[in-house]
Amino acid sequence: MTLMKEASSGRVPQSIERVARKEGIDPAKLARLVAAGRVVIPGNVRREGLDPAGIGEMLAVKVNVNLGTSQNLDSAEVEVEKALAASEAGADAVMDLSTGGDLDLVRKKILAAVKVPLGTVPIYQAAVKQELTSQGMFDALERHARDGVDFVTVHAGVNKISLERLRQDPRLMGLVSRGGSLTMKYIADTGEENPYYQEFDYLLEIAREYELTLSLGDGLRPGCIEDASDRAKYMEFIMLGELVKRARAAGVQAMVEGPGHVPADEIETSVRAMKHLTGGAPLYLLGPLVTDVAPGYDHITAAMGGVIAGMAGADFLCATTPSEHLDLPNREDVIEGTYVTRIAAHAADLTRPGVRERARSWDLQMSRARAALDWDGQFQAAINPARAKQIRHRRGLETDTCTMCSELCAIRLAKEAMEKERDKDPKRA
Ligand code: SF4
Structure with missing residues (x-):
């Protein structure tokens, strides 16, 4: 029985219990959200040592970090290091998007190295193996499922119907999704429909067998501000809505x-x-990047969009790194992108129903430490304590305030002034 079916039967499986504990939500309520398909908890039945994460309504916004080799840079070890770094920086999930070297080896090594849910895009493997056929696409998907992958992106919404909208309403940048463009190539080369769409019931059978969560890919996502919010994108969403309904059933x-x-x-x-x-359905956003003009800073343009999206209801943000649009991210890029995206997720949580109070208690912890000029307390509450400490101590000066205003520290001056007032008039204490 799948997790959704189990939750629908009124039982609270262990993974739901664990996520409910982490999120501070009533397990029975979480089970109802899973049963309704408004929360997903990816977890392949074959995955070992998974620390499950819940994605969706009434839960904190989660962060995924993309990793993976390319055809120029194909070291499995480097990608494992990035996966571990992302995990240590607080990523809730990672995706292996490898396209270079031994793809099976990279995937298995990452699966063994991290406890967070792992996602993949099986069509990449079919393309790399020169097996961009219906059989090749399903073989890749099943291979990933057998290895214990927890969620897979399938671009089932890129099909003849949605592509027709693209033809009628051309874009500046066409498709920027790798999986989307591979699917488009398959349709153009063969004249056949996208196999993941055409044989969606078969895809569901595989997903059911392995408890594989589907991440219905946004293959027609706009790749620039000029192309945003066009008909092709919305047509794909209409298709994805229909597929979500079939998956839930x-x-x-x-x-x-x-x-x-x-x-x-x-x-x-x-x-x-x-x-x-x-x-x-839980919504997983790639960005959204709010401007095209900031290469080198796209972790920031994406975080800005991520906050707005999270406030409006997005549930899962894909980390963007400073190397977006420029180069394969290195370990430092991954760490930077993870923290910046976590900040966006938390900023959204401060406004999010069901999560707001818990999120605000973290900020309160920091505010209290700041008000008391308690530097250790501030480091403890910081999203990245090591970075905060490094900046605080980089000049080697020891002071109870900081070098920003030194003796003119507003917090200390105001505190002293208030204490003086109280001393003059103890009734105000
Ligand atoms: S010195 Fe200025 S910046 Fe530093 S803690 Fe005091 S008020 Fe804040």
């Missing part, structure tokens, strides 16, 4: 992926429309 957990590059004033509409069209 089959007891298969499904989330949906969203764009991309979106101007700030279109993000809320976009998120609400995606949630509406998919029946409240």
Whole structure:
């Protein structure tokens, strides 16, 4: 019985119990959200040592970090190091998007190294092996499922129907999703429909067997501000909404992926429309990047969009690194991208129903330490204590304030002034 079916039967499986404990939510309530498909808890039946994470309504916004070899840089060890670094920096999930070297080896090594859920994009392996056929795509998917992968991106919404909208309403950048463009190539080369769409019931059978969560890919996501919010994107979402419904009926957990590059004033509409069209499925966003002009800073442009999206209902943010659009991220890029995306997720949590109070208690911890000029307390509350400590101590000066205002420390001056007032008039104490 799948997790969704078990939750629907009124039972509270162990993975739901564990996630409920971490999130501070009633397990029975979480089970109802899983049963309704509004929360997913990816966890392949073959995965060992998984620390499960819940993604969706009433839960904290989660962060995924993409890793993986390329055809130029194909070291499995380097990708494992990145996976561990992401995990240590607080990533809730990682995705292995490898396209270079021994893909099976990289995937297995990452699975063995981390406890967070692992996602993949099986069509990459079919393409790398020159097996971009229906058989090749399903073989790759099943191979990943057998290895214990917890969630897979399948671009089932890229099909003849949605591509027709792209033809009628051309874009500046066409498709920027690798999986989306491979699917488009398959359709163009063969004249056949996308196998993951055409044989979606077969895909659901595999997913059911391994408790594989589907991440319905946003293959038509806009790759630049000029292309944001067009008909092709919305047509894909209509298709994804239909597929979510079929997945739920089959007891298969499904989330949906969203764009991309979106101007700030279109993000809320976009998120609400995606949630509406998919029946409240957990929403996994790639960005959204709020401008195209900041290569080198795209972890920041994505975080800005991530906060707005999280406030509007997005549940899962894919970390963007400073090397986005420029180069394969290195370990430092991954760490930076993970922290910046976690900050965006937390900023959204401060406004998010069901999560707000817990999120605010973290900020309160920091505020109290700041008000008391308690530096150890501030380091403890910092999202990245090592970075805060390094900056605080980099000049080697020891002071109870900091070098920003030194003797003119506003916090200390105001505190002393208030104490003086109280001494003059003890009734105010
Ligand atoms: S010196 Fe200025 S910046 Fe530093 S803690 Fe005091 S008020 Fe804040």
